[in-house]
Each structure stands twice: as C-alpha cells, then as structure tokens.
Amino acid sequence: GDGTCAPHIASFLPQGTPIVMADIDGTLTISDAELMTQISDGTYDPVAYAGSTELLNTWADKGYRVFYLTARPHLLRSETRLWLTSHGYPDGVVITAPTLVFSDSAVVYKRTWVERIINDFGWDIAAVYGNANSDIDAYEEAGVSKDITFVIGEYAGTSNTQAIVGDDYTSHIANYVEAQPDVD
Numbered sequence: 216g217d218g219t220c221a222p223h224i225a226s227f228l229p230q231g232t233p234i235v236m237a238d239i240d241g242t243l244t245i246s247d248a249e250l251m252t253q254i255s256d257g258t259y260d261p262v263a264y265a266g267s268t269e270l271l272n273t274w275a276d277k278g279y280r281v282f283y284l285t286a287r288p289h290l291l292r293s294e295t296r297l298w299l300t301s302h303g304y305p306d307g308v309v310i311t312a313p314t315l316v317f318s319d320s321a322v323v324y325k326r327t328w329v330e331r332i333i334n335d336f337g338w339d340i341a342a343v344y345g346n347a348n349s350d351i352d353a354y355e356e357a358g359v360s361k362d363i364t365f366v367i368g369e370y371a372g373t374s375n376t377q378a379i380v381g382d383d384y385t386s387h388i389a390n391y392v393e394a395q396p397d398v399d
Contacts, residue, residue, distance in 0.1 A: 230337030235274040239285040241346035243267045266384030278398035281307030286321045325353035
C-alpha cells in the first residue's frame, strides 16, 4: 500500500448494550451551516453548543456507549473524528454516510442505521439527540420512543420530542442524564 491509514473503531458489543446516539451538525454544533463553513474554510473550527461535550462525556462516564450518527459523508470522516477529539467528546462509533445526505435521504439513511442497531445488533438505545425534522422522523420511523428523543434548536419539542431548552445541554445533564442509572 501507500502507507496511509484511516483511524477507526471496531465495536464488538453484546446484545443489550445500552447506547446513546447523537447527530453532529446542528446537534453538537450550533448549526447545520457550521459544516459548510468548515468545508469552505479548512481553518474554521465549528462552534459547539454549550454543554454538548459534557453531555456525551456524562453518558460515557455512566457506562453508556456513544454513537455519532451523522449525515456527513465518509469523505469527511477524518475531519469529523478530529473535531470530536479536539473538543473533548468521548470516543465512540462514528457512522458516516456514503455521500452527503439531507432531507428525505437523511431520514432513510439514519432510519436504516437505527433499525440495524436495534433489530440486527440488539443494542438498547437509552437516548437519541438531534436537531432536524429528518432526525425526528428517522428516530420515530425506527421505533425510538419520543420519551428518549431529545431535540435542540428550532425543532426542540416538536412532534412530542423532548426539548433541550435554551440551546444549552447543562440543565438536561443535571435534570435527566445524571438521574439515569450507571451501567456495567
């Protein structure tokens, strides 16, 4: 080969493993536009929502496995991992799309992955995080309860999802995440 390598994580998790899943753009970052700005200016560092790093680290510290389900294409996997690491997010599985997906194609892509996680792998979803109607629809179509579907931003609380109030995860961590049981 040419001596290059791609960082990756192979996860062999037993059925019943509790996981937390988060979208990235507009969910961990303050807007979906952060990615486009980063693409057009390689020096730009997408801005994270207040408390988003602490949110996923709190889940990870409690023993939950973190999964990042993003509409970003495989082409941006390296930049995505670098951004997550440089901002202190916990290690986790990063699932990227074959191409950039949005709207209806994002729903199909994300729904398919969530269904695989639930039905094929048998992992238990403890919470999902998103910001867009495509996230809400994908989670719902895959059978994720609205009680554990948390939405930040413009669509927070729509379609009976759980709203992240004030575009800040801090109170959600204190009032919800910290109250969840630790797992082995």
